[in-house]
Amino acid sequence: MVDLQDLRNEIDSIDRQMTELFEKRMEISRKVAEYKISTGKKVFDKEREKKVIEKAKDMTHNDFNRHGIEELFQQIMAMSRKLQYQLLEENGVAGRLPFIGVNELEKENVRVVFQGVEGAYSQAAMQQYFGDKITSFHVEHWRDAMEAIAEGAADYAVLPIENSTAGSVNDMYDLLVEFENYIVGEQIIRCEHCLLGLENAEISDIRTVYSHQQGLSQCKSFLQEHRDWKQIPLENTAMAAKKVAEDGDVTQASVSSAFAAKCFGLKVLKENIYNNKANSTRFIIVTNQRIYQKDAKKISICFETPHTSGSLYNILSHFIYNNLNMFGIQSRPIPGRNWEYRFFIDFEGNLNDSAVKNALRGIREEATNMKILGNY
Numbered sequence: 011m012v013d014l015q016d017l018r019n020e021i022d023s024i025d026r027q028m029t030e031l032f033e034k035r036m037e038i039s040r041k042v043a044e045y046k047i048s049t050g051k052k053v054f055d056k057e058r059e060k061k062v063i064e065k066a067k068d069m070t071h072n073d074f075n076r077h078g079i080e081e082l083f084q085q086i087m088a089m090s091r092k093l094q095y096q097l098l099e100e101n102g103v104a105g106r107l108p109f110i111g112v113n114e115l116e117k118e119n120v121r122v123v124f125q126g127v128e129g130a131y132s133q134a135a136m137q138q139y140f141g142d143k144i145t146s147f148h149v150e151h152w153r154d155a156m157e158a159i160a161e162g163a164a165d166y167a168v169l170p171i172e173n174s175t176a177g178s179v180n181d182m183y184d185l186l187v188e189f190e191n192y193i194v195g196e197q198i199i200r201c202e203h204c205l206l207g208l209e210n211a212e213i214s215d216i217r218t219v220y221s222h223q224q225g226l227s228q229c230k231s232f233l234q235e236h237r238d239w240k241q242i243p244l245e246n247t248a249m250a251a252k253k254v255a256e257d258g259d260v261t262q263a264s265v266s267s268a269f270a271a272k273c274f275g276l277k278v279l280k281e282n283i284y285n286n287k288a289n290s291t292r293f294i295i296v297t298n299q300r301i302y303q304k305d306a307k308k309i310s311i312c313f314e315t316p317h318t319s320g321s322l323y324n325i326l327s328h329f330i331y332n333n334l335n336m337f338g339i340q341s342r343p344i345p346g347r348n349w350e351y352r353f354f355i356d357f358e359g360n361l362n363d364s365a366v367k368n369a370l371r372g373i374r375e376e377a378t379n380m381k382i383l384g385n386y
């Protein structure tokens with residue numbers, strides 16, 4: 011019978027040699043980086059990596075080892091590249107980021123566009139972010155808002171990107187890729203639905219309630235206590251409040267925000283009638299300039315990955331190696347390319363941090379169509 015301890019001693023000896031060789035290899039990679047710094051050559055050399063992997067695979071003796079050696083060398087060279095990116099950054103050749111840092115965003119005397127009607131949650135988000143000293147207008151569609159800032163009709167747009175219950179606003183991700191507009195801020199608004207009625211109405215008068223379908227379903231428990239009320243869904247919660255104000259009928263109510271009550275002169279008949287107390291929507295503030303506030307802490311990027319196994323894994327490793335904390339990842343189909351996806355990542359950091367520059371340089375070289383959507 012073989013002795014386990016003997017076998018483990020052998021493995022230990024091989025591991026020692028592998029570690030020594032790994033360190034030797036990284037030392038050579040460091041020298042290659044010096045050469046690349048002085049010649050301006052790119053770190054990532056796809057063809058060379060292919061050849062290294064093929065050569066190593068040819069030396070193996072069975073299929074299992076062929077796969078193993080391929081994966082191992084992919085990892086070794088990914089680490090080698092990360093070391094080289096770090097050295098580039100230390101030598102100040104990490105490349106300039108085409109974004110300008112500003113101390114503060116201009117929030118007064120600016121023109122802001124929001125999507126939706128007056129009294130919408132997006133208008134509430136706009137007021138909370140910018141205050142009152144602005145000129146604002148609203149448009150019907152998200153695309154109209156993106157166009158307004160792209161063309162310079164507005165300085166900023168306020169647009170929803172995510173709801174804590176309903177999830178991401180997918181169209182917004184596509185629009186951020188399509189337009190040369192950038193995220194410079196965000197505002198989270200709690201969707202605190204209330205029951206609104208006319209100034210002289212009481213709850214006992216109500217017979218009909220209007221809201222967006224989601225508004226009605228988010229207040230299901232409360233509405234079940236009033237089963238005799240007719241529930242009528244409308245396009246959005248603000249329109250529902252507007253209708254109640256315009257109809258002037260005490261038997262009508264709407265499920266809308268307290269902000270909408272103020273906008274249309276309605277009375278809050280009952281506050282906090284929603285089921286999920288944490289329900290919130292995250293709005294982004296978008297502009298057509300590549301700027302970021304110097305104390306910004308969150309970065310959004312998107313990229314496409316080559317259609318090969320492990321490519322997303324390799325790209326995500328740039329966050330791990332640079333100690334960057336990822337907040338989230340989304341994917342969206344790429345139009346016209348079935349079953350291929352574009353990834354959107356939010357992570358913690360500032361465009362001026364060297365770890366961030368490092369990671370972005372690596373991702374830019376290894377992914378396709380990488381775009382920095384903003385630092386805010």
Ligand SMILES: O=C(O)C(=O)C[C@]1(C(=O)O)C=C[C@@H](O)C=C1
Pocket residue numbers: 039042043053054055056058059062086087090091
């Ligand atoms: O040969 C090079 O150009 C290197 O930088 C070395 C190396 C490697 O570790 O083998 C690293 C990165 C390149 O993508 C290709 C190969």
